[in-house]
Amino acid sequence: MAFLLYRLGSFAFRRRWWVVSAWLAIMLAVGAAAVAFSGTLTNNFTIPGTESQRISDRLRDELPEAVGGTGTVVFTSDDGAAFTPAQREGVQSALADIAALDGVRSVVDPFDVANQVASGGEELEAGRAELDASEQQLSAGEDQLAQGQQQLDEQRAQFEQARAQLPAAQAAATAQQLEQGQAQLDASRTELESGREQLESGRAELELAERQLEATSGVRLVSEDGSTGVASVQFDQQINAVSPELRAEVQERAAGAESAGVTVEYSKEIVEDVSGIVGAAEIVGLAVAAIVLVLMLGTLVAAGLPLLMAIVGVGVGVGITFALSGIIEMNSLSPVLALMLGLAVGIDYCLFIVNRHRTQLLHGMDLQESIARATGTAGNAVLFAGITVIVALAALAVPGLPFLTVMGLSAAGTVAVSVLVALTLTPALLAVMGRRVISKRRWARAAAQHSAGEPLDSGDSTVLADQRAARGAGWGGFVTRKPVLTVLAAVALLGIIALPAAQLRVGLPDGGTEPADSTAFQAYSTIGDKFGAGTNGPLIVVGSLPATADEAELTTLRLDVNDRLREIPGVAASVPATVSEDGRTAIFQVIPEEGPASEGTENLVRDLRGATDEFEDRTGVAIAVTGQTAANIDVSAKLMEALPVYLTIVVGLSLILLLLVFRSILVPIIATAGFLLSLLASFGATVAIYQWGWLGDVFGVTNPGPILSFLPIILIGVLFGLAMDYQMFLVSGMREAYVHGDDPKAAVRIGFSHGARVVTAAAIIMVSVFAGFVFSHLAMVRPIGFGLAFGVLLDAFVVRMTLVPAAMYLLGRHAWWLPAWLGKILPDVDVEGARLLREEKKETVPAPA
Numbered sequence: 072m073a074f075l076l077y078r079l080g081s082f083a084f085r086r087r088w089w090v091v092s093a094w095l096a097i098m099l100a101v102g103a104a105a106v107a108f109s110g111t112l113t114n115n116f117t118i119p120g121t122e123s124q125r126i127s128d129r130l131r132d133e134l135p136e137a138v139g140g141t142g143t144v145v146f147t148s149d150d151g152a153a154f155t156p157a158q159r160e161g162v163q164s165a166l167a168d169i170a171a172l173d174g175v176r177s178v179v180d181p182f183d184v185a186n187q188v189a190s191g192g193e194e195l196e197a198g199r200a201e202l203d204a205s206e207q208q209l210s211a212g213e214d215q216l217a218q219g220q221q222q223l224d225e226q227r228a229q230f231e232q233a234r235a236q237l238p239a240a241q242a243a244a245t246a247q248q249l250e251q252g253q254a255q256l257d258a259s260r261t262e263l264e265s266g267r268e269q270l271e272s273g274r275a276e277l278e279l280a281e282r283q284l285e286a287t288s289g290v291r292l293v294s295e296d297g298s299t300g301v302a303s304v305q306f307d308q309q310i311n312a313v314s315p316e317l318r319a320e321v322q323e324r325a326a327g328a329e330s331a332g333v334t335v336e337y338s339k340e341i342v343e344d345v346s347g348i349v350g351a352a353e354i355v356g357l358a359v360a361a362i363v364l365v366l367m368l369g370t371l372v373a374a375g376l377p378l379l380m381a382i383v384g385v386g387v388g389v390g391i392t393f394a395l396s397g398i399i400e401m402n403s404l405s406p407v408l409a410l411m412l413g414l415a416v417g418i419d420y421c422l423f424i425v426n427r428h429r430t431q432l433l434h435g436m437d438l439q440e441s442i443a444r445a446t447g448t449a450g451n452a453v454l455f456a457g458i459t460v461i462v463a464l465a466a467l468a469v470p471g472l473p474f475l476t477v478m479g480l481s482a483a484g485t486v487a488v489s490v491l492v493a494l495t496l497t498p499a500l501l502a503v504m505g506r507r508v509i510s511k512r513r514w515a516r517a518a519a520q521h522s523a524g525e526p527l528d529s530g531d532s533t534v535l536a537d538q539r540a541a542r543g544a545g546w547g548g549f550v551t552r553k554p555v556l557t558v559l560a561a562v563a564l565l566g567i568i569a570l571p572a573a574q575l576r577v578g579l580p581d582g583g584t585e586p587a588d589s590t591a592f593q594a595y596s597t598i599g600d601k602f603g604a605g606t607n608g609p610l611i612v613v614g615s616l617p618a619t620a621d622e623a624e625l626t627t628l629r630l631d632v633n634d635r636l637r638e639i640p641g642v643a644a645s646v647p648a649t650v651s652e653d654g655r656t657a658i659f660q661v662i663p664e665e666g667p668a669s670e671g672t673e674n675l676v677r678d679l680r681g682a683t684d685e686f687e688d689r690t691g692v693a694i695a696v697t698g699q700t701a702a703n704i705d706v707s708a709k710l711m712e713a714l715p716v717y718l719t720i721v722v723g724l725s726l727i728l729l730l731l732v733f734r735s736i737l738v739p740i741i742a743t744a745g746f747l748l749s750l751l752a753s754f755g756a757t758v759a760i761y762q763w764g765w766l767g768d769v770f771g772v773t774n775p776g777p778i779l780s781f782l783p784i785i786l787i788g789v790l791f792g793l794a795m796d797y798q799m800f801l802v803s804g805m806r807e808a809y810v811h812g813d814d815p816k817a818a819v820r821i822g823f824s825h826g827a828r829v830v831t832a833a834a835i836i837m838v839s840v841f842a843g844f845v846f847s848h849l850a851m852v853r854p855i856g857f858g859l860a861f862g863v864l865l866d867a868f869v870v871r872m873t874l875v876p877a878a879m880y881l882l883g884r885h886a887w888w889l890p891a892w893l894g895k896i897l898p899d900v901d902v903e904g905a906r907l908l909r910e911e912k913k914e915t916v917p918a919p920a
Contacts, residue, residue, distance in 0.1 A: 083496075087500075091500065105390040112396060118706050142340035161332075165335075166325075191287070279626060299601045384493075450498075453490060456795065467480075472710065550877050558877050561873050561874040570755055586773070604663075608667020611648075611698035613658055615693045616691075617691045618655070633647050642662070668777050683695065734899075738802060782854055803822075804826045806822065
């Protein structure tokens, strides 16, 4: 492969303008495709097969009107007092304007609901009074009937006593009168009994109406102090399909209420705009990377090349991602992750090649030969490192989670483009730049060190540097001077930082994770303060009802289920929401006592699902749980189930890869153990800051909560790829020194000295790029940026540049032990292009005029 890349570098030198023109054409084509075919990015994270998704799909068929996307608008009086009539009118007018928008299915007016509840209470009181009056009338009628019956019975008794003494005609007439009186009493009794039955039926209807009112009033839309109202806006489409234009129109029309003295805030679903992926913080990260490049390379021209290569790679890779978003549902993190990695590896990969090229030029190599050899040697390592990252990212498809697969493949594709750019466009532009890749000052200093006619760098300085390194100079000598202490200190440091990882909880973002000054956070906080934390994350319980005889029986059954739901611990309120036309599917809105990301709500979802058999036994109704909150919990659970499988794949890949590269048993074990330590430490720091809230003011964490559910699996994939990059660039130098006959312990120090400078610069650049995303305008990106930045920082400086050299120095020649039988069957992977280097011939290069 090194020889092929050597020829590729030579070709890029000769056909430099052809290569530059080809990449320019590719960028224009990709840009045009992105503009023409890009779709709307979403923050919709769903996994087919979960209970919440299965029930949501069922509702889409049976109750399509219940599954449209929903957002919330929060209205608050400016002075904090109860709404005035004018303010109410302003809010209701704004809501009427929203309801008139195309794409809005319905709007729930909080004041209408409050009025309906209040009027329902009044109607119930009137009905109760009417029933009481009827009860009094019936009771009075029954008393009169009893008195009439008693009088008639007395008259009958007197008649029977006197019958024998009365004339026959008079006795017959009296008996007839008594029978007529009894008939009248019997008719009155029948009428009273009918009235009693109607009264009891009315009481039953009243009790049912009271249960309905009680259930309906369980969820308030106007706060108790009357200062806050919550309006629900339901869209025709799923929330991820609602266009930014419609969201903007909703906000514009709702803002009409502000003129009446009302503050308007919007939930995350309404204001969410994921169309922009780069903000000011990311640009600051790139600026820091540029400063590091200038300090290392000494010239703006050379420093600009890695940045330009990264931008080209990201432009093409992310452009392709956007072009595909029109045909593939893509969440907002897919291009952001691709952007992060594309910038980081694009800069680093180009830097490795440029650094090798500069070194060779200073050793006196011809320009074309130097570019070709840099591509064949450093480029070979770049190719191998890139393939490692690509495989790790592509392996995100293994768990079988669609949105994670898209994220992994889009990032892997961007890294692949960055590798191609580094291997083709970099040598072409190096040819265009010529000797300007090295500053005039550096050329002058190199020339001054040698007499005329000698090479600019005869190699003696390299030999002397190796000798100093072998004697213990520099950081490599420091960490290997007392290797046992170094290893123990590094492990202890990483172990302490990793401790919070034991309490890792995962979830998906809600309004509480947004910046404190954002309208989404304000809406979330206001709803929690005025209506209870659980109102921000209601659960949707779907009941499968048996056939019922009439509407009353159906209503009673629904209320029975609702009453049972309210008895479940952790439920603050439950409301029967709607029922299908056939009366066989009912929806209940359940408000948890705690917020959507709390552990209590997770437990409530599990309790509800575990109680379905008990519900069916008691009510004949089987229940299931769905809704955004339940879906988020399901997604998080699925991701955590996939985590061990993915980690096993990555660790196995790490061991096999390093075994092939370094032909050693212990080196892969040390490297993989170091990766796991830095990974756990990154988890621990992320938990401490974003879950516990440590240093929250510094990192903008206003509402600590669960860690983003797919952050752990992303950190594993990305940190693995980058850790293996640094491992190969550092340890391959150690192996090369050892193979060339240096003492095993000295080889560790010499190899470390060869790669430490460029790896340090590369790590600082990568940390800077990732750190730029820690303060991203997209809240869910922030913990990812922090985890990657901190993970790279620890892995590069604590593991690769401290722990690994100390451990290998401690092991000595045993570090390179490999069973003979295994050595015979392993292929010889020449990552650094050593065979190409062995053919290198030094040539004298004249100093530039």
